[in-house]
Structures are given as structure tokens and as C-alpha cells.
Amino acid sequence: MPVDPIEALSDLVRQATNIVVLTGAGISTESGIPDFRSPGGLWSKYRIIDYREFIASEEARHEDWKRRFEMADQIGEVGPNIGHEVLAAWVAEGRCSKIITQNVDGLHQAAGVGDDHVIEIHGTARHAECVDCGLRHEIADCRTMFEATGAAPRCTVCDGIIKSAVVMFGQMMPEDKVALAVEAAHRADLFVAIGSSLVVHPAATLPLHAKRAGAKLAIVNREATELDPFADLLVHDEIGRVLGRFTQ
Ligand code: APR
Ligand code: ZN
Numbered sequence: 001m002p003v004d005p006i007e008a009l010s011d012l013v014r015q016a017t018n019i020v021v022l023t024g025a026g027i028s029t030e031s032g033i034p035d036f037r038s039p040g041g042l043w044s045k046y047r048i049i050d051y052r053e054f055i056a057s058e059e060a061r062h063e064d065w066k067r068r069f070e071m072a073d074q075i076g077e078v079g080p081n082i083g084h085e086v087l088a089a090w091v092a093e094g095r096c097s098k099i100i101t102q103n104v105d106g107l108h109q110a111a112g113v114g115d116d117h118v119i120e121i122h123g124t125a126r127h128a129e130c131v132d133c134g135l136r137h138e139i140a141d142c143r144t145m146f147e148a149t150g151a152a153p154r155c156t157v158c159d160g161i162i163k164s165a166v167v168m169f170g171q172m173m174p175e176d177k178v179a180l181a182v183e184a185a186h187r188a189d190l191f192v193a194i195g196s197s198l199v200v201h202p203a204a205t206l207p208l209h210a211k212r213a214g215a216k217l218a219i220v221n222r223e224a225t226e227l228d229p230f231a232d233l234l235v236h237d238e239i240g241r242v243l244g245r246f247t248q
Contacts, residue, residue, distance in 0.1 A: 005235040006245045009218055016190035019096040021087055022206050026195020026221060028105050030081040030240045037197050051171035061152035069143055080111035086243040088112045098184040102203050104166045119181050121203060123167040132160025178202055185209040192218045195239050198225040
């Protein structure tokens with residue numbers, strides 16, 4: 001009798017003493033935010049603007065900001081879904097010590113997970129920063145400037161370039177956060193990768209760090225991922241359906 005993979009996941013969660021979770025865009029699609037590499041995902045609609053181009057070109061900055069505001073209008077108000085809520089419960093129950101996320105939508109925090117339990121290794125889209133002086137700028141103010149001038153927003157203090165606080169391709173990763181994520185992966189006895197194609201590094205090395213340190217690895221994802229061959233358990237299914245079983 002083939003074991004139901006969700007049952008098997010539930011057994012692993014029950015036996016674990018320190019779960020670390022890595023989430024990707026797939027956990028937010030059921031909140032209405034498109035992912036990147038599914039058919040129709042963001043990289044099928046938009047070309048990638050990397051950090052070098054963003055800094056070098058006013059036209060690239062204008063395009064980056066324009067698509068951010070367009071997407072915000074298309075997506076509208078989003079909230080956490082059952083997947084975020086179940087993970088927040090795992091943290092609240094002390095089962096899960098860290099949620100390492102590649103997502104920039106803040107939905108884990110919106111589901112009630114404290115900042116000390118979330119590691120946003122790709123930064124956040126919830127605010128912006130001046131590239132030159134580091135001053136924080138709110139997205140709403142950036143939009144006001146963008147709509148008033150028709151140009152990419154500039155720092156109100158030093159007139160420097162303002163960029164969303166997301167880590168762009170070609171931009172240095174936040175070393176402190178990556179180090180925290182690697183340390184968390186080493187301490188886990190169960191590492192669960194949820195809603196990620198696991199193709200972007202260094203995030204995609206974290207499950208292997210955990211495995212090497214002796215953790216069991218479970219992958220929950222609609223499609224096969226690059227790391228499926230290393231998993232102790234594969235759950236190829238919809239995240240809402242899988243994690244929804246933990247509320248019953
Ligand atoms: N249930 C289960 N799996 C899902 C669901 C769902 N509801 N929705 C999407 N998925 C799966 C897709 O099959 C896909 O394999 O989630 C995965 C999302 O993969 P990507 O779109 O590649 O997103 P992610 O892995 O988070 O990308 C990593 O790439 O572009 C950069 O910085 C960006 O953080 C992002 C990084
Ligand atoms: Zn500045």
C-alpha cells in the first residue's frame with residue numbers, strides 16, 4: 001500500500017525537534033502573487049533587469065519601478081494563505097526555528113511569524129533604499145515621486161538612486177543573512193523546501209547543507225525540482241492542499 005506522502009510528511013514533522021523551512025514563490029501563488037518559472041510566471045512576461053543595468057541606466061530604473069507599480073495594482077491587497085498560516089503555527093508551537101524565504105512579499109510576517117524567525121535572504125519589496133546613502137524610503141513615497149516626475153525616484157536627502165530593498169540578480173547577497181541561513185540549516189533535523197524550483201543559489205545549497213549535517217530533507221512542490229534526487233520525501237502537490245492537512 002503506497003504511503004500517502006502527506007501522511008509521511010506529517011510523521012516527519014511529528015518526529016522532528018528542529019524544523020527549518022525554505023520557501024519560494026510557490027507558497028505565495030495561492031495568495032494571488034505569480035511565481036517566476038511556472039508557465040505564465042513573471043520571467044515569461046518580464047526580462048530580468050540586473051543590478052548593474054539598474055545602476056547604469058535611467059531607462060532600466062524607470063522600467064523596474066513601472067513594473068513594480070503595475071504588479072502592485074494587478075495583485076492588489078494580498079494576504080497570507082493557509083500555507084503561511086500553518087508554518088506560522090509550526091513556529092508558534094516551537095517546532096520550526098526558522099523560515100528562510102526567497103520571497104520579498106512579507107507574507108510570513110503577515111501570518112504572524114516574528115522577524116527573529118524569518119530570514120529574508122532576497123531582501124524585501126516592502127520598502128526601498130537609497131543606493132548612495134542607505135536612507136530608507138517608503139514605496140508609497142517612491143510612487144508619488146514616480147508619478148509626479150515620470151522619472152525613477154531619487155533620494156530626498158542626497159539625490160542618489162533609490163532601489164527597492166529586493167536583492168537583484170548581480171547584487172551582493174546579504175552575507176549576514178546567508179550565514180544565519182546556513183547555520184540554521186546545519187542545526188535542523190528536518191529541512192522542508194516549499195514552493196521553490198531550487199535553481200537560484202545560494203538558497204538552493206541550503207537543503208544540501210542540512211542533509212550533510214544529518215537532517216532529513218522533504219520537498220513540497222508542484223513540479224520536480226533540481227534537488228529531488230537528494231530528498232528523503234517528495235510531495236509533488238499543491239501547497240495549500242498539503243499544508244492544509246496540518247489544520248485537521
Ligand atoms: N503549490 C505547489 N507548488 C507551487 C505552487 C503551488 N500552489 N505554485 C507554484 N509552485 C511551484 C512551481 O511549480 C515552481 O517549481 O513553486 C515553484 C516556484 O519556483 P520559482 O518560480 O522558480 O520561484 P523561486 O524558486 O522562489 O525562485 C527563486 O528566483 O527570480 C529569482 O529572486 C527570485 O526569489 C526568486 C528566486
Ligand atoms: Zn541618499
